[in-house]
Amino acid sequence: MDIDKKSRNAMFGALLIGSIISSMLQTSLTTTLPAIMSEFSVEAATGQWLTSGYTLAMGVMIPATAFLLRRFETRKLFVFSMGVFGVGTLLSAIAYNFSVMMTGRVLQAIGNGILLAMVQVVILTVFPMNKRGFIMGIYGLAVGGAPVVAPTIAGIVVDIFNWRIIFWSAFIISIINIIYGLFAVKNVLDVKKMSFDIKSMLLGSLGFTSLLYSLGNLGAEEGIVFKIILPAILGVFMLIVFVKRQLQLKDPFLEIRILNNTQFRLSVIISMLLYSAMIGGAMILPMYMQIARGLSATMSGLIMMPGSLILALLNPYAGMIYDRFGIRRLSITGSIFVLLGTIPLCFLTESTEVFYLIASQTIRLIGIGCLMMPIVTWGMSTLEKEGTSHGTALLSSLRTISGAIGTAVLVAVMGFATKLMNADANQVVNVFGINGAFVVASIISALQLTIVVLYVGKKDRASNLVHYNENIRNESRI
Incomplete structure (x- = not known):
């Protein structure tokens, strides 16, 4: 129109x-x-x-x-x-x-x-x-x-x-x-009558919700069967049924078959690991500052701001670096920064310097900025034009849901560790619990770095080397 x-x-x-x-x-x-x-x-x-x-x-x-x-x-x-x-x-x-x-x-x-x-x-x-x-x-x-x-x-x-x-x-x-x-x-978009796959919507949403509920209760001391085991079994079962249904439908709610593309599959896995540690960490750090340290909400926001600003400013430049050098160098560098920024948060105390928090968070977010959009661009670049919309929906859904699951797991670990080392049953969070959550986040970041080093961009580099050698041979003939 x-x-x-x-x-x-x-x-x-x-x-x-x-x-x-x-x-x-x-x-x-x-x-x-x-x-x-x-x-x-x-x-x-x-x-x-x-x-x-x-x-x-x-x-x-x-x-x-x-x-x-x-x-x-x-x-x-x-x-x-x-x-x-x-x-x-x-x-x-x-x-x-x-x-x-x-x-x-x-x-x-x-x-x-x-x-x-x-x-x-x-x-x-x-x-x-x-x-x-x-x-x-x-x-x-x-x-x-x-x-x-x-x-x-x-x-x-x-x-x-x-x-x-x-x-x-x-x-x-x-x-x-x-x-x-x-x-x-x-009204600028074309519309047409079409049916909605409500069964897939319910299977997916209820399956992920049950799994999230189970993971969020990992630190529970009572009702383990009803809080953890049964919801986990129910969630996994519903997600298996959901996946089978998507594979059988001609026009699926979520096009899972596109994961057969190796490069796209890698980008999805890395994005999921990145989001699980990123979103969970973004919620736990303010808890440390406000509950464990007693800092104001304003101070908590100000400590978080420098890294967030750098992340926002870095996003467009990360794309330019990707265009210039490819995904391998950028993804390895970004993953290292994420890990180097997360590990220091495993050693927080009740008197940790504010500069220490700002520096760690900023280093962490620089790494996230190097990875977040370039890894998506790299994965999507191998999809055919008609598969782009399916790829966007699948990757966006899975990484967003992974962020929710990562948050639930990190908070559960934090709660369990807090109760383990705390005589006061009414205390919600202590430093030991915060450190325990960031240990798990560091493990996730280390796993992400390992996958990046072993698998990301190796074929791109080999392809570039072939093109380079071909160019050299062509030039030598002139």
Whole structure:
């Protein structure tokens, strides 16, 4: 559909506002979680569901979004996504117990997942080729920058006012944006009637949720059968059925067969390991600073900010380095930085210097910046054009869900280690528990480095050597 410049910009504005506010709310809980846990009197193993449950819901929604974009008109889908997100923020703002808070977070994740996917598709649809790079740059800067500053802003709000103000603010902005979007957002995407594979959606979501629940209770002292063993068995069984169903369907909910591509499969595995340690670590470090050390939420956010800013700034340059030198050098360097930044966090004390925390976190995030997008680009580069959408959905889903699982595992280890070395049963977190969680994160990072060294980019290097030798021979003949 052709629309004029003014209408394009107005539509982009509505989508951008929604993306920024939803992206900020995605990471703001890294510094507000300790205050929420305290108000609802829940342990870390329960509180982490506000982060891991959110991430899991987003991961499950990603493949469903492809169907929604092809089935429903753009304006209706925008209003629906912002509406669901708005209801979620309202529930979190008025939450009187943890269950209501958790319901609100899941609704926020569903709305966010739909909206973020919609924005990119709309940009590629309504803007001319010579404008897309600039518009995507604005979108990437805004959506990439919002999660960076969100923890610091959230920390300041918590210290001055109350954590509920964050959700009230998001709710008010959502309502205003819905009203604006009713006039600004046009129906620009083609729609058609098609059936939705609800069975696959339920199998995948329930399977991953059961597995996540089991892993999140690894440190439980009672009810092991019902909290760990049975949910694990149920989750694995449902996921096996889910995989078999995808392999049998002509048009699957999630195209798993694409994992037969070795290079793409490696990029998925590395992305999953990276996200599991990254997202879990991003939640545990503020717990150390606020609960174990007694630092303010504002100070916690400020300590996290330098590394996050460098990560945001490094992303575009990492792509240029990949184009120049290939994936092997970049992935090995990035993996080493991730490991070198994580290991020091295994030796935290109650008086660790702030500079030590900033340096470790920054080194860690430099490594993540070297890996996050280049490894995806490397994996996707071997897929045929018709497989790109399937590859994007599969990789995005699995790495997002892996982040949720990694968070659950690290928090479970932290809780178990805390209870193991703590005489006070009411203490939620201590330094020993934090160190134990980062030991597991270091093991994950070491495994990632091993895979990268052994498998990533070796064929690329051999291929480049062949091309180089052929060029030398051709030049010698001239």
